[in-house]
Amino acid sequence: xxxxxxxxxxLSVQEGRISILNCDYTNSMFDYFLWYKKYPAEGPTFLIxxxxxxxxxxxGRFTVFLNKSAKHLSLHIVPSQPGDSAVYFCAASGSQxxxxxxxxxxxxxxx
Amino acid sequence: GAVVSQHPSWVICKSGTSxxxxxxxxxxxxxxxxxxxxxxxxxxxxxxxxxxxxxxxxEQGVEKDKFLINHASLTLSTLTVTSAHPEDSSFYICSAIxxxxxxxxxxxxxxxxxx
Numbered sequence: 001x002x003x004x005x006x007x008x009x010x011l012s013v014q015e016g017r018i019s020i021l022n023c024d025y026t027n028s029m030f031d032y033f034l035w036y037k038k039y040p041a042e043g044p045t046f047l048i049x050x051x052x053x054x055x056x057x058x059x060g061r062f063t064v065f066l067n068k069s070a071k072h073l074s075l076h077i078v079p080s081q082p083g084d085s086a087v088y089f090c091a092a093s094g095s096q097x098x099x100x101x102x103x104x105x106x107x108x109x110x111x
Numbered sequence: 112g113a114v115v116s117q118h119p120s121w122v123i124c125k126s127g128t129s130x131x132x133x134x135x136x137x138x139x140x141x142x143x144x145x146x147x148x149x150x151x152x153x154x155x156x157x158x159x160x161x162x163x164x165x166x167x168x169x170e171q172g173v174e175k176d177k178f179l180i181n182h183a184s185l186t187l188s189t190l191t192v193t194s195a196h197p198e199d200s201s202f203y204i205c206s207a208i209x210x211x212x213x214x215x216x217x218x219x220x221x222x223x224x225x226x
Contacts, residue, residue, distance in 0.1 A: 002114075034153055038215075043147055043157030087215065098120070098202060099149065101217035103113065 003027050004092050006102035013109050019077040021105050023090030026071065030100075032093035035064060035075045037086045038104070044089055048075070080109045113139050115207050117218025124195055124225055132190045132221045134205035139216075140185035141207035146178075149202035149220070161188055185209075195225040 005024045013019045023033075031052040036044035050057040050064045050073065057064050063076045077084055090102040114137040124130050134144060143162050147155045159175075161167035161182035169175045179191040188207070192199055204220040 036155070043145070044155050046153040046155070049153065089215070089217075098220040098222060099153075099204065099217075100219060101206070101215075104215050 002102075003030075004090055004100050004102040006088075006090055006105050008105050009103070010106040010108070013080045013107065015082055015109055015111050016079045019075075019080045019084065019107055019109065021075040021077075021088050021090075021107065023073050023075075023102055024071060025073075025092050027092070028068075028071065030092040033064070033066060033073050034091045034093065034099070035062075036089040036091060036101075038089060039086050047088075077107075080107075082109050082111050085109045113209070113216045115141070115205060115216045115218040117205055117221060119221055120219060121222040122224070124223070126196055126225055127194055129191055129193045130195055130223060132192075132203055132205075132223075134188050134190075134207065134218045136186045136207050136209065136216070139207075139209040141188065141209050142185065143208050144180075144182050144188035145206045145215075146180060146188075146190050147204045147206070149204060155204070158190075192223065195223070197225045199223065200225045 003026050034049040035047040037047045038044040048059050048062050050066050055066050066073045085108050087104045087106045089104045091099045116135045118133050146158045158173045159167040159169045161180050163185050167180035182188040205218040206215045
């Protein structure tokens with residue numbers, strides 16, 4: 001069964017508005033969560049992460065929120081820009097440092 | 112649906128030996144398989160892209176004779192690290208896309224340690 005789930009395969013947002021990408025996980029032992037961004041024909045690039053001891057981490061336009069009780073995290077992009085259009089992957093780090101990925105959400109930011 | 116099974120999850124081998132890593136798509140046909148290597152600070156480097164029945168396309172700087180990729184069927188792709196050295200120690204992960212719109216499905220990764 002999937003341990004990391006991104007239930008929305010796609011999301012379309014107007015430029016300047018907020019993009020909210022969601023991710024749910026099932027394993028309460030996960031202690032580190034990451035978001036990756038992937039452009040076509042490229043590998044995923046690391047975007048932002050959060051430790052389980054925090055509930056929020058902010059880096060410029062990107063903020064990740066973690067709700068441990070709900071086993072849910074989200075990535076907020078404000079304001080969204082057309083260059084943000086990509087596939088975003090949520091990942092959780094297991095006990096051995098391995099990464100467990102969701103299936104991704106394709107974000108389209110329209111001018 | 113859309114599960115990619117990657118084995119082994121971890122392996123320790125002696126320097127100079129070869130190691131094979133398998134990725135199998137369990138419930139879909141993987142037309143394209145991507146192989147990544149994880150570096151510190153969570154960066155993932157795309158090593159190669161393989162389409163079923165074709166030779167893999169390697170990214171610049173990746174030695175194709177050292178990292179042999181085979182994608183002989185729609186459900187199996189393998190990465191063989193030949194003559195492994197300690198610097199090849201890393202975490203390797205595959206992802207696949209198929210004919211159905213499942214998006215990218217990642218394997219669970221393989222931790223390779225070369226001693």
